[in-house]
Amino acid sequence: LSGLCSSRRAQCLPPPTTFFVRNAMSPKPTLMSVDALDFGYPQCNVFQGFSLRCNAGLVLLCGDESTGKTTLLRLLAGELATQKGRVAVGGVDAVQEPERYSAQVFWMDPRSDALNTTTAQAWLDAQAAKYSRWDANALAVHVAGFALAEHLAKPFHALSTGTRRKVCMAAALASGAPLTLFDDPLAALDLRSADYVLDRLDDCAEAADRVVIVEDIVTTGISMRETQEALKAAGANVIGAACVVDRSNGKADVGGLQLVSLAAVDFPDYDANDLPPELAKLPAIKPGSRG
DSSP states (O other), X not given: OHHHHTTOOOOOOOTXXXXXXXXXXXXXXXXXXXXXXXXXXXXXXXXXXXXXXXXXEEEEEEEETTSSHHHHHHHHHTSSOXXXXXXXXXXXXXXXXXXXXXXXXXXXXXXXGGGTTSBHHHHHHHHHHHOTTOOHHHHHHHHHHXXXXXXXXXXXXXXXXXXXXXXXXXXXXXXXXXXXXXXXXXXTOOHHHHHHHHHHHHHHHTOSSOEEEEEEEEOSSHHHHHHHHHHHHTTOOOOOEEEEEETTTTOOOOTTOOEEEEEEOOOOOOOTTSOOHHHHTSOOOOOSSOO
């Protein structure tokens, strides 16, 4: 997190989600706008009257699990339909001009089953045909940066979690899409690839014609364990872990490491047969990106 946020000016918005924005006060034009957005799941309201303006550059979404970060990315991508309000990129309205809007936005969940039957190269070729500002030279640089050449002929189902993520990020960086969305970009990456991502995101922060939104999830330890395994596989000696908010209050399993946090919060949990009456009336849902 510090690698993404250090030296960046921050604009903080009310819950459920906080946005750290590089160059938030810059004279660059507004590229993305959200106006009076309403959205919720059954028995769970996520956004009500939510509005946002983003200039070109880098935006980091921060917040605890199930606070609406991935939901917001999916709304911005057009994958979820807003229940009220307006989302636009470069003045193109997501509802009124859906096809034109889609061509302005890059978003792909690397965990999607829809990728499984195609090869990485075929999927990249399809992205090149979709985005008018696709940069083939940039893609070649990112393929080398992520060491992907030997994997391009493989179907996605044969790729590791980290490699799937790297293929999607290489495409995102090469797409030239005015709005580029990343969900938890460092999860399951080896140390070299994580450094490469941070360097490329720093480049995006200076962009004059793109806004890149990155979501970093504060988890119960799953992402930390995945990252630790990738680092060890790369030969690193992992000696500790850190987070902004430890929502387990010290109980999270982070692979036996010492966990340092800026804040610790203890959320109670209950046996399914021993719920408080007020909770027993509500259905169990989890709209976040895990589980």
